[in-house]
Amino acid sequence: MTDTTWDPSKPILEIENLSISFFTRLREIPAVMDFSCTVMAGEAMGLVGESGCGKSTVALAVMRDLGKNGRIVGGSIKFKGRDLTHMSEEELRHIRGSEIAMIYQEPMASLNPAMKIGAQLAEVPMIHQGMARDEAWKLARQIVADVRLPDPDRILNAYPHQLSGGQQQRIVIAMALMSKPALLILDEPTTALDVTVEAGVIDLVKDLGHKYGTSMLFISHNLGLVLDVCNRLCVMYSGEAVETGNVKDVFDKMRHPYTQALFRSIPLPGADKNSRPLVAIPGNFPLPHERPTGCNFGPRCSYFAEGRCNAGDIPMVDVRDANRHESRCIRIEEIDWDAPLQAGKVFEKTPVGRVVLKLDDLKKYYSVSSGAFGSGSKKVVKANETLSFEAREGETLAIVGESGCGKSTFAKVLMGLETATSGQIMLFDENIQSTPIQSRNVDTISQVQMVFQNPFDTLNPSMTVGRQIIRALEIFNYGKSDEERRDRMLELLDLVKLPRAFAERMPRQLSGGQKQRVGIARAFAGGAKVVVADEPVSALDVSVQAAVTDLLMDIQRKNATTLLFISHDLSIVRYLSDRVMVMYLGHVVEMGTTDQVFSPPYHPYTEALLSAVPIADTRVIKQRIVLEGDIPSAMNPPPGCPFQTRCRWKGKVAGNLCETVMPPVRVLEGQHQIKCHLPDDVLANMEPVIKIAAE
């Protein structure tokens, strides 16, 4: 259904001065104000911003699916010259799915669990082109092959839960492509996926964009991904577009203080926790009904000028000497944009002390039954295999790997939530591998603490913040009286840089970053010597991530804590860890200092992992390595080397060594350990994955 009157040289999508509000019983909450952007044919437009900035609302407004409370209160959305804001339900129905298609954040939730994949795909052309069922299934089969899924016939007859997360997302993409739409909206399409899977999906999206000439509206909080996928970029802050332009212009010659601050708060190659720490954006994101007058970013901006920035509405202005580059800053001409970042505090590298934690040949097996009702044969999941390492006082050891690699199992065993199958965990000179948390003494419990991934679920919603910290102190037998504990609680709030008044607040009154600070305060309440931080910042926004990471480093420096930092985000790992341990299917495949792991020789898995991480720096040249297939199930690991099914170096090993023999741990120079069969000369000749081009 192509509109014949539409001229392909005109924009596909033209949003002008769009304002969207949500109406609650109390008030009208403006979610998006005065938003404009254009997407030309074949162009990929990135929409970047932190959570709550209104980027998803814009996407849903284009689909005209704002729910009961949302309403477009001003402006227009023109798709191929037709205004979507004034269309009837019936007209919209013809556009949805056939001309504009959407790809969602959580693939599992966006597929119907009770319908076969084939039926869900075939539905699209059956509705829009009136295609016959057989023909539609044939087309579905072809598109499934197009999104590079193996064995399309099996997949068409499968239910969504039978596929892995990456496969599900490919199906969602296939569904969007079924009727060759002119515009594709991608709402954080890879946030729920692992990095190597993400890299595959992003590759696919880019290729399909070229192949079908589809325009894209790509919504993401990840600047690296946007650099990878998009031609143009729009940065949003608190419901407004603050900067628009070509990706390269915005990345290299940013003209808005928020964009600049955002780039300074993400760990790019070259940042280092001691010599070049990240600069967090001060303050918090304003709530939609508490926005300041004038520039929304004003209160957090280091270029803020009283009386000008907060005088009245700030318009979008063109950047001088640039092509379609606009910024919403009143002082755009005055700020020296190329001024180098003022060096912040520079820290001494903390000395590494005695061995605090020593693991020796730790194994954790689970036996599971394969049937839903407990029948069938028992299988063993080898969640952790032969884990041996030491962690010293004041050291940050990062544990890296994708979901299912066993890093969380290890944390559970260390904390005592599970007991080890065999092997030893020595905390100072005490064996704790087979003591569950209930029978650990108070000392051990307060020495080993944890900071959890999701600060939203780990605080008791019906207890004040202060009370929760005091409760931890009580459990750790800290202090003699309530006053003493109360004083200590206030000190802890100071430690995590929260105002003392927060002691009386309930968790719901706190933002995500503030909640995570409370979680950190609780973990350090008993003077913990070992803190396991399980993805402590991955649920937080980029600007907050920097602040929380900084805080963790700060406390570590003061207390000489050993930090076990579990993460899948290699950028942040590179930034803050001293040593890195890479895990795959329960095995440690590589371990060494951060420099050793991040430069060749690599373990082939580490190499792929590094290549998959999107980096928001235009100077970085990456070698593209896309892993084929999915992580094998831990219940049924491949024989020999666990990584052999996806390894691109396998051909360099003589015979079928990789398929049959588990590689031994090899110690290269400087205690750098690699579990691989590759001969020395191949390892020695590996190229670095990430290179920074000469300027």
Place this chain on the structure above:
Amino acid sequence: MFFFVLRRIGVMLLTAFALTFIVFYMTNLPPNLEKLAKSEASVRMSDEAVASWLDENGHSGSVFLRYAQWVGIAPGWVRLEDDGTTKGRCIEAGMTPEEAPRYCGILQGQWGFSTVFKQPVSEVLGRSLGATGWLMFWVMAVMVPTSLLLGVLSGMREGSRTDRVLSTFAIATTATPEYVSGVILIAVLASATAGVSPILHGWGWISGKTLFPGTATSAMENITFMNFALPVATIALYGIGYIARMTRASMTEVMTQQYIRTARLKGVSFRQVVMKHALRNALIAPFTVIMLQFPWLLNGVVISETLFNYKGFGWTLVQAAGNNDIDTLLGCSVVAVFVVLVTQLISDIGYVFLNPRIRLA
């Protein structure tokens, strides 16, 4: 799947033994047996006479042994009388001890003899279950489609006027127990002095004194709309409200799921979204509830049958309980346990077919 069913049946048998044992123990408590002895032999028996009567009729000894005999996994008791004849549990009148089988319990089809109806229990149960079967059939036939329709209609647009009207109706019916709704129905529709019947009769619209008959006894021979509407409505009303609420909750939840948004943004029309995408997912939860209604129907049946004097299973149960008819009571409990367990099995298996995420080994 086969092993799953096999295992479930094993568990079911165990449950059945446990439940019937509890009922057996309760109905065979000493006071009940004493009452039985006095009603069967003589009201003015001395305590010693009661004890010896019970002894002679196999009601003494370990409760476990008596239970095993009743089930038919232990040989029935045999006793040599003083007059030289042999009496025994399995020796019926006109039968020599040699001809009699060794085992005679539920498993052998010997359900005992009803003291109230003066008939073998199996005949009593057969007749009453047949009658109740029809009642339950019509209740289900009315209740399930109505309640699913109401639930889906009110759940597909949460908070709309349709939703509020239907929800009010559902809450009202489910908050009214059968013994209240039955009485109200009779008062309004089947009373010669109250409700609508006198008015209609006054206008000459109905020839009889009442719109509906107040009893369903005639339905034993011939079921008509007139004689069956009230008993069926009494039982179905409560269930309609309950299942409709369940379906609505499940439907509203499904309608907020992301895959419904996906379908909507694929360009699927609202009708198709409801029919193709939401319905199957929304029916998973109510299906279990509907299956759970079967055993609960037995309960509704007791009230409705007594109220409308319909001589089915519920009515028989009430008669047996009121008259200390131990064998009939035990027979009823076996049937009830059987119904509950079988519907549970069907519910589990059906759940698997509706929900592809559940896989059985």
